Amino acid sequence: MSTETQKETLGFQTEVKQLLNLMIHSLYSNKEIFLRELISNASDAAEKLRFEALSNGELYENDGDLKIHVKYDETAKTVTIEDNGIGMSRDDVVDHLGTIAKSGTANFLSQLTGDKAKDNQLIGQFGVGFYSAFIVANQVDVYTRRAGADVAEGVHWSSKGEGEFTIATVEKAGRGTQIVLHLKDGEEEFANGQRLRTLVRKYSDHISMPVVMQKEAPLGSEDDEEAQAVVEEEETVNSATALWTRNKGDISDEEYGEFYKHISHDFGDALTWGHNRVEGNLEYTSLLYVPENAPYDLWNREAPRGLKLYIQRVFIMDQADQFLPLYLRFIKGVVDSNNLSLNVSREILQQDPSVDKLRSALTKRVLDMLTKLGKNDPEKYRKFWNAFGSVIKEGPAEDYTNRDKITKLLRFASTHEDNPDTLVSLEEYVSRMQEGQEKIYYITAENYNTAKNSPHLEIFRKKGIEVLLMTERVDEWMMSHLFDFDGKSFQDVTKGELELGDADSEEEKKAQEEAAKEAESLVERLKERLEERVSEVRVTHRLTDSPACLVLNAYDMGAQMRQIMEAAGQAVPSSKPIFEINPEHPLIAKLDQEPDEDRFGELAQIIFDQADLAAGGRLEDPAAYVARLNKLLLELSQ
Ligand SMILES: Nc1ncnc2c1ncn2[C@@H]1O[C@H](COP(=O)(O)OP(=O)(O)OP(=O)(O)O)[C@@H](O)[C@H]1O
Numbered sequence: 215m216s217t218e219t220q221k222e223t224l225g226f227q228t229e230v231k232q233l234l235n236l237m238i239h240s241l242y243s244n245k246e247i248f249l250r251e252l253i254s255n256a257s258d259a260a261e262k263l264r265f266e267a268l269s270n271g272e273l274y275e276n277d278g279d280l281k282i283h284v285k286y287d288e289t290a291k292t293v294t295i296e297d298n299g300i301g302m303s304r305d306d307v308v309d310h311l312g313t314i315a316k317s318g319t320a321n322f323l324s325q326l327t328g329d330k331a332k333d334n335q336l337i338g339q340f341g342v343g344f345y346s347a348f349i350v351a352n353q354v355d356v357y358t359r360r361a362g363a364d365v366a367e368g369v370h371w372s373s374k375g376e377g378e379f380t381i382a383t384v385e386k387a388g389r390g391t392q393i394v395l396h397l398k399d400g401e402e403e404f405a406n407g408q409r410l411r412t413l414v415r416k417y418s419d420h421i422s423m424p425v426v427m428q429k430e431a432p433l434g435s436e437d438d439e440e441a442q443a444v445v446e447e448e449e450t451v452n453s454a455t456a457l458w459t460r461n462k463g464d465i466s467d468e469e470y471g472e473f474y475k476h477i478s479h480d481f482g483d484a485l486t487w488g489h490n491r492v493e494g495n496l497e498y499t500s501l502l503y504v505p506e507n508a509p510y511d512l513w514n515r516e517a518p519r520g521l522k523l524y525i526q527r528v529f530i531m532d533q534a535d536q537f538l539p540l541y542l543r544f545i546k547g548v549v550d551s552n553n554l555s556l557n558v559s560r561e562i563l564q565q566d567p568s569v570d571k572l573r574s575a576l577t578k579r580v581l582d583m584l585t586k587l588g589k590n591d592p593e594k595y596r597k598f599w600n601a602f603g604s605v606i607k608e609g610p611a612e613d614y615t616n617r618d619k620i621t622k623l624l625r626f627a628s629t630h631e632d633n634p635d636t637l638v639s640l641e642e643y644v645s646r647m648q649e650g651q652e653k654i655y656y657i658t659a660e661n662y663n664t665a666k667n668s669p670h671l672e673i674f675r676k677k678g679i680e681v682l683l684m685t686e687r688v689d690e691w692m693m694s695h696l697f698d699f700d701g702k703s704f705q706d707v708t709k710g711e712l713e714l715g716d717a718d719s720e721e722e723k724k725a726q727e728e729a730a731k732e733a734e735s736l737v738e739r740l741k742e743r744l745e746e747r748v749s750e751v752r753v754t755h756r757l758t759d760s761p762a763c764l765v766l767n768a769y770d771m772g773a774q775m776r777q778i779m780e781a782a783g784q785a786v787p788s789s790k791p792i793f794e795i796n797p798e799h800p801l802i803a804k805l806d807q808e809p810d811e812d813r814f815g816e817l818a819q820i821i822f823d824q825a826d827l828a829a830g831g832r833l834e835d836p837a838a839y840v841a842r843l844n845k846l847l848l849e850l851s852q
Pocket of ligand 1: 255256259297299300301302310311340341342343344345390391478479
């Protein structure tokens with residue numbers, strides 16, 4: 215490299231410093247991944263060049279033979295990764311190797327705990343890329359030149375990973391990027407041909423770019439002239455065929471697994487994958503993965519997502535988000551299409567009718583893959599559901615066409631299991647429905663215990679009717695987009711009149727009517743007293759053990775939706791609940807006999823507030839409730 219000009223020293227963005235520090239300390243046990251990360255970047259750079267060269271062949275500078283070189287020097291203790299890809303300009307280098315462009319980085323870093331195992335997992339979800347070089351190196355030198363730029367516009371970036379880097383302009387004859395790692399003491403093992411070859415084969419066998427190394431002389435023949443000639447020859451170390459172009463039957467799970475890491479930059483594994491080649495009108499190959507862990511930015515709707523798009527084997531773009539709906543944003547993978555034209559752009563993609571066709575085909579593939587996982591491997595499915603279930607719940611609202619398929623993927627806690635960890639599917643629910651039961655019953659609540667212990671479930675327990683317990687924030691909203699499953703409609707047990715279909719016998723119905731008649735005067739008294747708080751008072755059929763409960767009108771907004779809307783600053787129409795009483799309960803019987811109207815009023819308010827509390831409600835005036843209750847307790851103790 216020639217003389218350096220315009221040399222300056224710049225500081226890393228704070229987030230980079232934190233990341234470097236963390237990486238050096240917590241990724242140590244997995245240090246060899248640096249090679250995979252740097253080869254991945256080199257391969258991406260070569261693919262980007264190939265794409266840009268489609269419209270500007272001169273970028274090849276008469277060298278269209280794209281490859282990645284891995285070299286080492288045992289004496290100097292260096293490992294070098296070199297590509298003849300797109301390269302970087304000075305501005306690119308400052309932007310890419312001095313900052314982290316990902317949104318939500320600061321937030322991500324603030325979640326780190328200092329506990330190595332936890333942080334390791336977190337950082338794996340984040341992806342470290344280029345900076346992983348500093349796990350094994352105490353100095354990294356990058357020489358790069360953007361394809362098409364003048365030879366004099368090369369850039370030399372250098373850093374010890376300690377807070378700052380230098381950048382200078384140098385001459386660089388070949389385009390692309392050369393990364394020289396100066397290995398730390400104790401990391402010399404990486405400056406070894408055998409070790410590097412093994413790692414390339416392990417991590418980068420499946421990428422389409424050839425990874426090239428110099429041949430090694432056979433052991434014990436160092437002085438031999440022939441051996442010297444061998445060393446000057448190069449050989450391709452990896453198999454260098456894009457994995458998805460190979461036949462399924464020839465690919466091992468390990469290869470699929472490594473390819474997942476190459477495209478996803480996830481340190482964790484893939485849970486399952488689907489590899490398909492489709493011929494006919496719509497011709498494509500897809501390789502789609504379900505990750506085992508959720509990424510750190512799963513809930514950031516702006517976060518980059520989407521598949522790697524190839525057209526006729528040529529890489530076109532990363533994060534092509536047109537091919538899957540938002541509720542499948544966690545899927546990683548590759549789609550290689552034969553229908554699209556090579557000179558597409560994001561804008562053109564939006565208008566191309568084949569994109570819609572591909573999107574619907576790929577969406578079905580993912581849904582089928584998940585359905586299969588649910589059937590064949592409940593344990594893995596459970597993992598999937600824990601990581602991505604709440605995203606899938608966005609599906610019914612987003613994707614009307616596939617609503618049935620999505621509904622089959624849903625899992626909920628249920629009164630059938632009485633434990634929060636055993637989840638049931640709607641198919642299982644329906645298969646257990648009682649004779650005469652027409653609806654699928656569910657309750658939404660803030661947490662499992664509130665749902666499980668809700669007084670609303672008493673009658674269901676008594677009759678042995680299963681109720682789904684929904685405790686996630688999105689549940690009520692999701693249910694507002696789901697109307698039926700397998701011909702059975704859904705019913706929130708806290709809303710509207712209770713209808714148990716034929717599960718209620720004629721005798722029971724008669725008894726209910728009689729009970730309502732007998733309690734008429736009590737109901738009237740309560741209506742008067744609670745006028746401001748209730749829309750109606752009536753005798754309940756839901757309760758066996760509790761004195762009373764609150765019921766919403768069939769179309770009223772439930773507590774979860776209310777909270778979501780309020781948090782979003784939306785005006786929520788106020789509505790009064792229905793107060794249902796259980797005349798069989800001793801407390802209600804006592805209330806009925808209370809001659810003192812003031813005392814009756816106080817008791818009625820307490821029972822109303824308690825019904826609210828038992829349903830997980832937040833009292834409007836908790837202090838008034840406590841004062842009333844204390845007064846009552848005092849009276850009792852006298
Ligand atoms: N060999 C290379 N040639 C050209 N550009 C490169 C090369 N290596 C890195 N870059 C640039 O630096 C950027 C940052 O690289 P880095 O590996 O940190 O993150 P990334 O690859 O974008 O994402 P990830 O964290 O998923 O790996 C890349 O996006 C790319 O623009």
